[in-house]
Amino acid sequence: xxxxxxxxxxxxxxxxxxxxxxxxxxxxxxxxxxxxxxxxxxxxxxxxxxxxxxxxxxxxxxxxxxxxxxxxxxxxxxxxxxxxxxxxxxxxxxxxxxxxxxxxxxxxxxxxxxxxxxxxxxxxxxxxxxxxxxxxxxxxxxxxxxxxxxxxxxxxxxxxxxxxxxxxxxxxxxxxxxxxxxxxxxxxxxxxxxxxxxxxxxxxxxxxxxxxxxxxxxxxxxxxxxxxxxxxxxxxxxxxxxxxxxxxxxxxxxxxxxxxxxxxxxxxxxxxxxxxxxxxxxxxxxxxxxxxxxxxxxxxxxxxxxxxxxxxxxxxxxxxxxxxxxxxxxxxxxxxxxxxxxxxxxxxxxxxxxxxxxxxxxxxxxxxxxxxxxxxxxxxxxxxxxxxxxxxxxxxxxxxxxxxxxxxxxxxxxxxxxxxxxxxxxxxxxxxxxxxxxxxxxxxxxxxxxxxxxxxxxxxxxxxxxxxxxxxxxxxxxxxxxxxxxxxxxxxxxxxxxxxxxxxxxxxxxxxxxxxxxxxxxxxxxxxxxxxxxxxxxxxxxxxxxxxxxxxxxxxxxxxxxxxxxxxxxxxxxxxxxxxxxxxxxxxxxxxxxxxxxxxxxxxxxxxxxxxxxxxxxxxxxxxxxxxxxxxxxxxxxxxxxxxxxxxxxxxxxxxxxxxxxxxxxxxxxxxxxxxxxxxxxxxxxxxxxxxxxxxxxxxxxxxxxxxxxxxxxxxxxxxxxxxxxxxxxxxxxxxxxxxxxxxxxxx
Numbered sequence: 164x165x166x167x168x169x170x171x172x173x174x175x176x177x178x179x180x181x182x183x184x185x186x187x188x189x190x191x192x193x194x195x196x197x198x199x200x201x202x203x204x205x206x207x208x209x210x211x212x213x214x215x216x217x218x219x220x221x222x223x224x225x226x227x228x229x230x231x232x233x234x235x236x237x238x239x240x241x242x243x244x245x246x247x248x249x250x251x252x253x254x255x256x257x258x259x260x261x262x263x264x265x266x267x268x269x270x271x272x273x274x275x276x277x278x279x280x281x282x283x284x285x286x287x288x289x290x291x292x293x294x295x296x297x298x299x300x301x302x303x304x305x306x307x308x309x310x311x312x313x314x315x316x317x318x319x320x321x322x323x324x325x326x327x328x329x330x331x332x333x334x335x336x337x338x339x340x341x342x343x344x345x346x347x348x349x350x351x352x353x354x355x356x357x358x359x360x361x362x363x364x365x366x367x368x369x370x371x372x373x374x375x376x377x378x379x380x381x382x383x384x385x386x387x388x389x390x391x392x393x394x395x396x397x398x399x400x401x402x403x404x405x406x407x408x409x410x411x412x413x414x415x416x417x418x419x420x421x422x423x424x425x426x427x428x429x430x431x432x433x434x435x436x437x438x439x440x441x442x443x444x445x446x447x448x449x450x451x452x453x454x455x456x457x458x459x460x461x462x463x464x465x466x467x468x469x470x471x472x473x474x475x476x477x478x479x480x481x482x483x484x485x486x487x488x489x490x491x492x493x494x495x496x497x498x499x500x501x502x503x504x505x506x507x508x509x510x511x512x513x514x515x516x517x518x519x520x521x522x523x524x525x526x527x528x529x530x531x532x533x534x535x536x537x538x539x540x541x542x543x544x545x546x547x548x549x550x551x552x553x554x555x556x557x558x559x560x561x562x563x564x565x566x567x568x569x570x571x572x573x574x575x576x577x578x579x580x581x582x583x584x585x586x587x588x589x590x591x592x593x594x595x596x597x598x599x600x601x602x603x604x605x606x607x608x609x610x611x612x613x614x615x616x617x618x619x620x621x622x623x624x625x626x627x628x629x630x631x632x633x634x635x636x637x638x639x640x641x642x643x644x645x646x647x648x649x650x651x652x653x654x655x656x657x658x659x660x661x662x663x664x665x666x667x668x669x670x671x672x673x674x675x676x677x678x679x680x681x682x683x684x685x686x687x688x689x690x691x692x693x694x695x696x697x698x699x700x701x702x703x704x705x706x707x708x709x710x711x712x713x714x715x716x717x718x719x720x721x722x723x724x725x726x727x728x729x730x731x732x733x734x735x736x737x738x739x740x741x742x743x744x745x746x747x748x749x750x751x752x753x754x755x756x757x758x759x760x761x762x763x764x765x766x767x768x769x770x771x772x773x774x775x776x777x778x779x780x781x782x783x784x785x786x787x788x789x790x791x792x793x794x795x796x797x798x799x800x801x802x803x804x805x806x807x808x809x810x811x812x813x814x815x816x817x818x819x820x821x822x823x824x825x826x827x828x829x830x831x832x833x834x835x836x837x838x839x840x841x842x843x844x845x846x847x848x849x850x851x852x853x854x855x856x857x858x859x860x861x862x863x864x865x866x867x868x869x870x871x872x873x874x875x876x877x878x879x880x881x882x883x884x885x886x887x888x889x890x891x892x893x894x895x896x897x898x899x900x901x902x903x904x905x906x907x908x909x910x911x
Contacts, residue, residue, distance in 0.1 A: 206277045206300045216245045223254070233257055240265065247273040249283060261287045269294070276301050278313060290317035306330050308339075320349040330884075331848035338363050338849050338884055353383065382408045387416070394856075394877025396493055398423030402430075412436045424454045428494070440470025442480070449494065461486045465498055472512075479511040488531045488863040492875075501861060504531050520547045530570075532863040538567040538574075538672045552586075560584045563693070567672040575618055575670045578609045581693050595635040602628040604696060608669055619668040626696055628661040630687065643710060648718065653707040659687045663698035663733045670694065678775065680763060681705060681747045684724040700730040720751040725768070741767070745774050758782055774798045787821060789813050806831040820844055850883040 214220055224238025234256040242249040242265070252267025263285040271278040271294060280294040292315040300307040311325035323345045329336050343358040353375045361369035375385070387404040394400065404418040418430040428449040435442055445465040451458040468480040483498070483506040485491070491499050499506065506529035514521040527539040542565070549559035562582040569576065587600035604626040610618050634655035641650045673692035677683065684705060689697050705724030709717055726744035745765040752760040764776040776796045783789040790812050797805040809827040816822045821843045827836040841854040860873035 206272075206302045208272055208274055208277070208302045210274065212243065212248065214243050214245050219244045221254075221256075247271060251283070263287075272302075274302060280313070291315070307333060318349065319346075320351075321347040329848060331846075335847060337846050339365075382406070382414060384408045391881065392877065392879035394875065394879075396875050396877065397425055425449060425493075426451060426453050437470075439472075440468065440478075442466070442468035442470070445498075447494070452493075454493075459486070461490055461494070463490055463494075463496060475514050475516055477513045477515070479509070479513070482508050482510070484508070484529055491531075492860065492862050501858075505529065505537060506531070518548060518550050521545070532868070538569050540565050540673070541568055542566065555588055555590075557587045557589060558585070559587070565673075573612070575610055575612045575616065577611070577670055577672055579606065579672070579693065581606045593636070595633065598630070598632045600630050602630075604628065606693060610670060613670075616670075617667055618670050622668050624664050624666065624669070624696075626662050626664055626698075628659070628687075628699075630657065630659050632657045632685070641710075643719075646718075647713065649711045649715075651707075651709045651711070653709075655685070655705050655707075657685050657687075657703040659699045659701055659703065661687070661696065661699040666695055666734060679744070679747065679765070681722045681724045681749050684726055684744065684747055695734060697732055697734045698730075699732075700728070702727045702729065717751070718753045721749070723748045741769050743768060757784055772798070787813060787815055804831050807836065816842075819846055848884070852879075852881045852883070854879045854881075 220241075220243045221234075221236060222239075222241040222243075223236035225236070227235040229235070235253070236255070237253040240249075240251045240254045242251075242254060242263070248271075249263075249265055250268075250270040251265035252269075254263060254265040256263050263283070265283040266281070269280045269283045271280065271283055276299050278294055278297050278299045280297040282296075283292065283294050285292045294313040296311065297313050298307070298309045299313070306328060307330075308326060308328040310323040310327070312323070314322045314324075316322075323342075325341075325343060326345050327339055327341045329339045331337050331339075339362040341360045341362065342356045345354060345356045347354045355373070355375050356371070357373055359371045359374060360367045384407050385405070387406050389404070390400075390402045392400045400420065400422050402418050402420040404416055407415040407417065409415060413433075413435050415434070416432045418432075420428040420430055422428065426449060428447060430447045431445070433444045443465070444467075447463040449461040452461050463485040464483070466480060466482040468478065470478050472478050485506065490496075491503065492501050495501075508527040508529065509524060511522060511524040513523070522545045523542055524540065524545075525542045527541065528537045530537065544564045546562045547559070549557065552558050560582065562580075564578075564580050566578045567576060581604070583602055583604050585600055585602040587598060590597045604624070606624040608622040608624075610620050610622065613620060632655070634653060637652040639650055641648055671694050674690045674694035675692075677686075677689055677691060679686075679689070684703050687699060689695075703724065703726045705722065707720065707722040710719035712718055723746065725746045728742050728744075745767045747763070747765045749763040750761070754760065759781045760779070762776070762778045765774045766772070767774055773796065775798065777794065779791065779793040781789060781791040791810070793809045793811075795805060795807050795809075797803075807827055807829055809825070811825040813821065813823045823839075823841045823843075825837070825839040828834070829836050835857070837856070837858045839854070839856045839858075841852060843850055843852040855876075855878050857874055857876045860870065860875045862870050862873060864870060
């Protein structure tokens, strides 16, 4: 059994360890789970095993004390202080506990790193600790290396000489950094490296005589990892971000982007954070685009702000702009997709309390191409109030005042005031709910520039609505395919009546027809906005059934619903020639742990024709193995028929090799919409990725019309060194591209 010798040398041995620790151990938080490195576990260290401040415990098989000046320890020596633990074959304490020398299989460990060395020498009066011929591992992060000497000094910090570093496991160092010296000065968040060489498979590929790097998780000014891609739109495309840590609550990222086909672009992002607000200003500027005749200057900008003004007021700003219609297609954007036709510009001021909300907003658009101009609301004021009336009744009022303008000088403009008080009687319980409510819609329009149209300058509209809604919830235990499950059945029915008034004298400012799903059948309104409120005399019937496992996770969900019209609609845009709506249904089904299925469909029951449908089926074996087949169909969407099929897959093809592919095809036009493929080699500590893509270009010509037959192709190559750069995984390859990856189900 070990002998234990507790040396109470409060101000002598090992305070240097704590001092040096303060200068160096604050390692950056890892960007990913450290367990992801091929199962290599990082070194763990618990401060619970340390002593109280100023105390030291020494355990050894044998202890010898000479004249109370020298203490010799041998055999399984463990020295524990308030900052570190040292293990060795033998140790000697001199000068009454002021100096320590440990030899033979020495291990030093603290909250920052674990070091194995031949000898450890510590001088407490000089506050200096030195280790020779070392191998080290970082605590809490998979990083390791070796150093000829490690010196910890409270005055200067840490110095490592002839040092190496990698995140690869020992014996499989696919990449390695070597430096003649790395120093971490006290009181600074930066380290310095001299004569640094970067090795791949023992082959030197890069040399830096000097560079500085951050050694804490605080944001630091410096270069970020670059990005290199290639495409037919930009040529070889290289971006080198530079991060500027201006202040604790201000920063800026400056990213020069060199494109061989277009020139040099400067992208700048400024972010700020205060006690009550946050925001961002972003600018992209490309002077003299060399790929376009006339070499025009091109730009994109975005401004975001969210902030509290007082206790209940909130200010929101979202403002965007660009130089030309084809900017997003040619140069891309992190904020908009290639399919977008409008850029939003809005400024909003909101007030919130328990019963009252007020929203004042100015909404504008930048329209791309020959797209129909949209009306902007300058301004739009909404007020919503709700309160309880006695024990059973609820009263609410929704109101709005808005002015609509258009960039076309020939288009009508309008000012609209709308108010809708509602009185409701809701009864809710565990077995179901019943809601009875009545609403009065009162709207006043003042329209200008209506000469030569069917619109009138002054229009008043008064409509009444009554709604009765009921739902029941049934549940029972059952079994399905030998699994014990809970089954629910949730029928619901709604009667809705809305009076009629001719609305042809009102323009369409913020209203368009809505697509309807099962939940939308109970909405009672077929248009966005308020310019059209359809008359109703109808009964809506629907039901949902669910299968839930013992953890209340949905394994199967089926919903169906349909509207039965008791009277024909009179509002022109909502006129129907059937006595019922399309039958709407949705199905989500988890076959087992690997198979998922989703489908929603709308079928006109008079003709048995499908108006809208989407189907997705996915097999997922694990995080890297999946297959997905999807289909989307819309009979009539703004005069177009949408009929597209897609196939996505991700699968390992060999050890460390992963393949991702995706293709979407337009069956209506019999052509490809997107083809995307990526292959990645990934080891424990590095990866290389090659991605090829071909998508529809959809550029706008000089007259603003969008082409539909041109394609854009591109190839990108990316290197990833885990622990020192991007930690992107194979999952990001799934999310890239024109469509990206989406799960085909909505089960919880």
